Amino acid sequence: MPIYNAPLKDMDFILNDVFKADEFWQANENLAHVDMATANAILEEMAKFSKNVILDLNRSADEAGGAEFHQGEVKTPAGFKEAFKQFAEGGWVGLGASEEFGGQGMPKMLTVLADEMIWSTNPSFMLYPLLTVGAGMAINDRASQEQKETYLPKFYTGEWSGTMCLTEPHSGTDLGLIKTKAEPNADGSFNISGTKIFITSGEHDLSENIIHLVLAKTPNAPAGSRGISLFIVPKFNVNADGSIGEHNAVAAGSIEHKMGIKGSATCVMNFDGAKGFIVGKENEGLAAMFVMMNYERLSMGIQGIGAAEFAYQNAAQYATDRLQGRSATGVQSPEKPADSILVHGDVRRMLLNIRANNEASRAFAVYVGQQLDITKFSTDEEAVRKANDRVALLTPIAKAYLTDKALDSALEAQMCFGGHGYIREWGMEQCIRDLRISQIYEGTNGVQAIDLIGRKTTKCSGAFIAEYIADIREFAASMADSKVKAATIQVCNDVEGLTQFIVEQSKTAPDFSNAVAVDYLHAVGLLSFVYMFARISQAAASKPEPFYQNKLVLADYYVAKVLPDLAARAQRIKAGSALIMQLPEEYFTAQS
């Protein structure tokens, strides 16, 4: 069976040494209730829960075929119900939620680390509370006080759960095309009718009520994305006293059969005049969605880290145990029939790639989490403005770059196992199948890249990235000379040049940026990760223990062996869009 041990030491290092979390928390009155002792206690508890409760359920749920659908009802895999009860009773659903409504008020820079452990050990399980947390965030931000009081406390006890109902069969990325209708009733409620697909946790048996947040169009709403409103549609209507009433006219029509995350029920939801209540103002539904979008997209990046960490641990253990061949420099283990495959440079290359990306990814998630905490908790307007811009810029990196690197990592980890990696019992192939969705949902990684290069870059003429680069340069200037420092400065220059080129080209070629978007996303991802290694290096440099000194080696490895990808990305961006756009549409499907 697969192994997992939470990387608590690295988590502590990142919070405490790299981001000096205690200072940051103590300096902010809204976060002064948190300190490293609390943080480590929380992480240690989650380390136990993830390893002891949900890890084994991950394989068993997949082997059993995942969630089951029968006559409108969904049965979650064996053990999920008990595990969720324990999870909810531990207060984990509301870990990052407002204390006013029963949450624990923990900062995002801490919760990203707790979340990582759940993503490592059972991604299907994680999706049940995740959507509740997202729905809670939208309600907390946009709903009325009465709505908040009705729904949020129930969310954070785990009694009720939430969903986000956006996608329709013909309308995914382009939400302007949705057809779900909201007809107003005399009492201020609406009747919601339409079909939503790909609804995570749309139906299940973990909670006694499910609160759907549904995008729909009111009569005479403007066409496209400006005419979308957001509604609360409970599975069971809620009585005035907060108790559960009659079943609303909403039901799951089926669940999807998927590549992975089989334990998570992905539902087709049919709304047939279901009673709904508007959240916030009419036609401002998309804006309400965007409130939680940055958090949700960061979560997908954490899914990536979780999977890649799990993959790494298992591959490193397998490589240590597996004896094949001898070292090219001479026999290392004469007492054994062969050396461990760790003597082979190619196996080490794969493991170091994974580890370097994981450690940078984890630091980056904490960094973005900290920026989100500034937007939420800081009272300094300029700091909030800057953090908002930073989050806007980096959310596509957190979502897409982290998951792209995570899939590369999981594939390399599987490869370390040779043929055994292809066999289900080792858990590597499930890890890949479960992880793959992270690149697709919450906006495909291509869509993330287009968001980065368009709304976040060309639209502001590169202002967000310029401010980011300025901060990185300032940090690099504070460092003692090293390869990582030199590389960081060089990459700042390179990405600055690429950004200027893109902003310039986009002025005359409207389809330029879309065609080079993914390459640009990866360029900014590389910049971000070398920046993380700069921060890691500075935090580790003065400490003599191998744990710290090895981080300097890993940083050098990153610069020497991973960062060269930037050269390829830059060449592709410079090659422009003409060759991509030139062939006629019929070329693509013409018989060859």
Place this chain on the structure above:
Amino acid sequence: MPIYNAPLKDMDFILNDVFKADEFWQANENLAHVDMATANAILEEMAKFSKNVILDLNRSADEAGGAEFHQGEVKTPAGFKEAFKQFAEGGWVGLGASEEFGGQGMPKMLTVLADEMIWSTNPSFMLYPLLTVGAGMAINDRASQEQKETYLPKFYTGEWSGTMCLTEPHSGTDLGLIKTKAEPNADGSFNISGTKIFITSGEHDLSENIIHLVLAKTPNAPAGSRGISLFIVPKFNVNADGSIGEHNAVAAGSIEHKMGIKGSATCVMNFDGAKGFIVGKENEGLAAMFVMMNYERLSMGIQGIGAAEFAYQNAAQYATDRLQGRSATGVQSPEKPADSILVHGDVRRMLLNIRANNEASRAFAVYVGQQLDITKFSTDEEAVRKANDRVALLTPIAKAYLTDKALDSALEAQMCFGGHGYIREWGMEQCIRDLRISQIYEGTNGVQAIDLIGRKTTKCSGAFIAEYIADIREFAASMADSKVKAATIQVCNDVEGLTQFIVEQSKTAPDFSNAVAVDYLHAVGLLSFVYMFARISQAAASKPEPFYQNKLVLADYYVAKVLPDLAARAQRIKAGSALIMQLPEEYFTAQS
């Protein structure tokens, strides 16, 4: 349901225009029975069989869970038996086998194209005849005339089938560690005892007998890989008259539960004093394996092409049909609610990546097939020497580079579908799961890279690659000026420089080459593909029809957008091995 239409026009173009197959065949008396008319007739028949008979069985076999194991017997998925009967009756098993034993004697440069279609439509099905073909090749090369007459004709009618039994639980890449024993009997036969794992088609219900080719060690054999012999071990003993006798002491103990190719039975085979017959000389078993290794490894590359072609066709169709968003240059389809996603550069980028790699891969497979045909059919000793060296050099590229690119392609194709790509019914996720094994089996792609950089490059001080580059330069010199010509010459220089660097470094650092092997493999892969585009361009340049002119655009696309990967590979190679080898083994599993 997924679609598939064999790319017959491109296949004809590659054979006829790029490689001038008719001239080549007619110039060789051993191949003069083949011409383009025959070739196209064969390919058209296979196009029908693959589309009409086995395509639908691919999804149904996977959905049903694949091959089933019960009390030592394997039931292949519904429909496989009838399809295999039709396949065998069509003479497809022996398409490339010697006519002396009932084969059709077709050249490899043709059979690679027929094989591609089966890999596109049903990779699990393909694995049943594939192992028979491989076993037949080893028998044809090394066995006695009597053994050939006993087994080969039965293989090519499909009555009997074959396997290759190499791997053991503790012995995969390092075959020197095998423990299976062969005790000699007085009658010249041997008793074979041991356990083999990962035996493709080790047990099944498609043929009336299964002939296992088994690697085992005789008593007092030298240690390691020099003490391995090859044995024929029939499932049912064969009587003197060729009829089937008693069950031999060999049986499947179980089948593996895998990520993909579920329709293919991957067996644990237990040999319990089974009667076996030596093939060729004692202790020359590994050499006998290597006879067929180049063919088998090319087959894995073709598995890659097949999967990537299938993935491309489905993704291109989906992208044409799916309407989301509007073109950045203005509405393209005002009569529709949105434009097709083909207006977005990022979707085109993915499709063009796939198509460019597919067309180069297909040409490359034919090129390597032609080299194999020269080794087998030519009477010109120098031509045979040169082709043998070329095949030795390029087999790791054919196996590993083609499958690496194919997985990238299948992943990009899945991404074109957005969320729908993650849903089983579309067939994209199965394509990825089935394809993934091609990078792992027949020697992992890392092992291929080590073979390329070691035995095929540093061992001969770069002689093989030097001769290859000389040929490519000569070809480029014959071209009219173009971007592809310039790029081809540049890449020759780059790879020549990298090779010299590696040969030099390896002299003093024995673990250098292993650590940079995969990057070097990709560098040589890029060289090979730009060479293929040079040949494609020259064949297409003078023809005005869009089919040909679009190939020039695709070649330019390749140079501008795919080839930049070389810059990254070169930087990584130059960064060397020190950072990879420096950390102690315990670093990799130490708690972080």
